[in-house]
Amino acid sequence: xxxxxxxxxxxxxxxxxxxxxxxxxxxxxxxxxxxxxxxxxxxxxxxxxxxxxxxxxxxxxxxxxxxxxxxxxxxxxxxxxxxxxxxxxxxxxxxxxxxxxxxxxxxxxxxxxxxxxxxxxxxxxxxxxxxxxxxxxxxxx
Amino acid sequence: xxxxxxxxxxxxxxxxxxxxxxxxxxxxxxxxxxxxxxxxxxxxxxxxxxxxxxxxxxxxxxxxxxxxxxxxxxxxxxxxxxxxxxxxxxxxxxxxxxxxxxxxxxxxxxxxxxxxxxxxxxxxxxxxxxxxxxxxxxxxx
Amino acid sequence: xxxxxxxxxxxxxxxxxxxxxxxxxxxxxxxxxxxxxxxxxxxxxxxxxxxxxxxxxxxxxxxxxxxxxxxxxxxxxxxxxxxxxxxxxxxxxxxxxxxxxxxxxxxxxxxxxxxxxxxxxxxxxxxxxxxxxxxxxxxxx
Amino acid sequence: xxxxxxxxxxxxxxxxxxxxxxxxxxxxxxxxxxxxxxxxxxxxxxxxxxxxxxxxxxxxxxxxxxxxxxxxxxxxxxxxxxxxxxxxxxxxxxxxxxxxxxxxxxxxxxxxxxxxxxxxxxxxxxxxxxxxxxxxxxxxx
Numbered sequence: 157x158x159x160x161x162x163x164x165x166x167x168x169x170x171x172x173x174x175x176x177x178x179x180x181x182x183x184x185x186x187x188x189x190x191x192x193x194x195x196x197x198x199x200x201x202x203x204x205x206x207x208x209x210x211x212x213x214x215x216x217x218x219x220x221x222x223x224x225x226x227x228x229x230x231x232x233x234x235x236x237x238x239x240x241x242x243x244x245x246x247x248x249x250x251x252x253x254x255x256x257x258x259x260x261x262x263x264x265x266x267x268x269x270x271x272x273x274x275x276x277x278x279x280x281x282x283x284x285x286x287x288x289x290x291x292x293x294x295x296x297x
Numbered sequence: 298x299x300x301x302x303x304x305x306x307x308x309x310x311x312x313x314x315x316x317x318x319x320x321x322x323x324x325x326x327x328x329x330x331x332x333x334x335x336x337x338x339x340x341x342x343x344x345x346x347x348x349x350x351x352x353x354x355x356x357x358x359x360x361x362x363x364x365x366x367x368x369x370x371x372x373x374x375x376x377x378x379x380x381x382x383x384x385x386x387x388x389x390x391x392x393x394x395x396x397x398x399x400x401x402x403x404x405x406x407x408x409x410x411x412x413x414x415x416x417x418x419x420x421x422x423x424x425x426x427x428x429x430x431x432x433x434x435x436x437x438x
Numbered sequence: 439x440x441x442x443x444x445x446x447x448x449x450x451x452x453x454x455x456x457x458x459x460x461x462x463x464x465x466x467x468x469x470x471x472x473x474x475x476x477x478x479x480x481x482x483x484x485x486x487x488x489x490x491x492x493x494x495x496x497x498x499x500x501x502x503x504x505x506x507x508x509x510x511x512x513x514x515x516x517x518x519x520x521x522x523x524x525x526x527x528x529x530x531x532x533x534x535x536x537x538x539x540x541x542x543x544x545x546x547x548x549x550x551x552x553x554x555x556x557x558x559x560x561x562x563x564x565x566x567x568x569x570x571x572x573x574x575x576x577x578x579x
Numbered sequence: 580x581x582x583x584x585x586x587x588x589x590x591x592x593x594x595x596x597x598x599x600x601x602x603x604x605x606x607x608x609x610x611x612x613x614x615x616x617x618x619x620x621x622x623x624x625x626x627x628x629x630x631x632x633x634x635x636x637x638x639x640x641x642x643x644x645x646x647x648x649x650x651x652x653x654x655x656x657x658x659x660x661x662x663x664x665x666x667x668x669x670x671x672x673x674x675x676x677x678x679x680x681x682x683x684x685x686x687x688x689x690x691x692x693x694x695x696x697x698x699x700x701x702x703x704x705x706x707x708x709x710x711x712x713x714x715x716x717x718x719x720x
Contacts, residue, residue: 157633169468173315175311175369176635179636180312181638183605193511214599214601214648215645216644216645217645219641220640222639222640225637228316229611278557289300291479291665310612310616311616317494323471327592328503330593338652356463358501358502363496370616456597456598457601457650462600551600
């Protein structure tokens with residue numbers, strides 16, 4: 157079975173550039189989160205309902221490797237795959253391309269845990285969420 | 298009695314610049330808020346204790362006029378005065394100078410209301426807060 | 439002749455919210471700029487070609503009035519009209535609605551001047567740009 | 580010889596928080612850059628003079644691990660060490676503590692290359708810069 161990739165388009169805004177005329181490196185993490193948010197909307201996964209069950213999803217680690225700079229007005233294709241689903245954590249992989257080209261601009265990952273709002277402790281990822289992630293998952297542990 | 302001015306220094310960060318090699322115009326509002334936050338710390342005014350009394354302070358209007366651009370590494374002097382205190386609202390005035398010079402880079406204002414977290418409705422500004430604002434106030438209505 | 443309104447949709451990202459669970463007030467200015475950027479793309483107006491003619495468009499004044507808070511995941515309709523075109527400056531007006539409703543969340547304006555990159559001085563707005571703005575203009579002076 | 584650590588203090592601003600009442604994960608990278616900028620000022624290293632020699636320092640990789648959340652008004656101690664200096668690249672290590680405590684909030688690293696503005700290609704790090712980094716370096720290759 158082939159792993160599904162989820163994609164969204166992001167247009168580079170002026171405010172995201174810096175005085176080197178390129179997108180500031182910290183903003184790639186915001187692009188990662190942008191596709192993650194679109195992904196949840198696509199899955200019909202509801203943060204508010206998770207919060208009402210006392211859950212939130214803090215990040216524990218994130219990395220980005222920069223290949224080529226993105227610039228103002230560029231249209232970016234941001235890809236997400238589910239690298240790994242564990243009992244209490246999820247790892248997403250990201251790649252950013254110049255739209256309509258095979259030129260990789262940046263890639264990286266992000267690891268999230270499910271945590272109790274009450275205690276702050278890591279907890280099991282909700283089963284319904286895990287089910288929704290499956291088609292996009294490379295590896296299931 | 299002379300009106301007191303509250304000042305803080307802000308160093309321009311790289312991420313605050315844009316591809317025009319100047320500070321992005323939206324960041325001046327963040328500098329305004331930075332001096333406001335320093336001001337509350339200086340007054341010993343405690344947001345958490347306000348929140349525990351069910352209050353918050355949404356902005357209702359803000360304006361900035363830009364005179365000369367600020368650039369990376371510039372040290373800015375950000376000034377706050379209390380323009381006006383009303384029953385339910387406060388108006389702060391701001392001016393941003395190049396540190397150690399009389400060159401005005403930007404100026405503006407911000408109007409806040411006290412509001413109930415519960416109902417969302419505007420409410421009276423706490424008396425203890427009004428007392429603390431007095432020495433910095435141009436006008437008392 | 440009726441004034442045309444230019445619109446774009448903006449989805450509120452998590453990073454744009456603050457600890458009051460609402461969009462940070464400074465981000466509305468970034469939404470203003472987002473629709474402005476879309477507007478230029480729609481008009482076929484090219485910043486790079488303006489820059490190559492030695493022009494840039496610094497902001498000289500901007501204001502926002504906040505009516506109701508926007509929150510994470512909200513879909514916003516951001517409207518731009520050309521309030522006024524002068525020899526060396528343009529004033530845009532903005533309104534932000536909750537998508538598909540008549541609920542006004544915020545409104546404001548922004549004044550830009552055309553300036554020479556070389557001298558920093560205000561200069562005439564390019565004729566071809568003025569022509570493109572006309573259908574969206576309330577007032578021509 | 581003991582490796583020197585360079586430190587700076589950062590006060591968490593309201594705008595840096597998100598609707599989870601904690602600092603947004605992307606802002607830790609901006610804190611990393613903040614201490615890096617202070618470090619250069621401390622070293623007397625001048626970006627403008629580097630730029631005038633046709634050099635810039637794009638990031639090629641950065642990572643952050645999040646241990647405990649930082650919140651509004653927290654005073655953070657941000658530490659930088661020089662992990663590694665290579666011919667064309669530098670790796671900085673970062674740790675963020677709650678000020679006056681031994682509680683680690685986050686840690687990470689950033690790898691930069693020296694590059695020619697003209698060609699975009701990696702190039703040797705200037706000798707005078709390498710000399711300045713030495714006292715803060717764990718490893719010299």
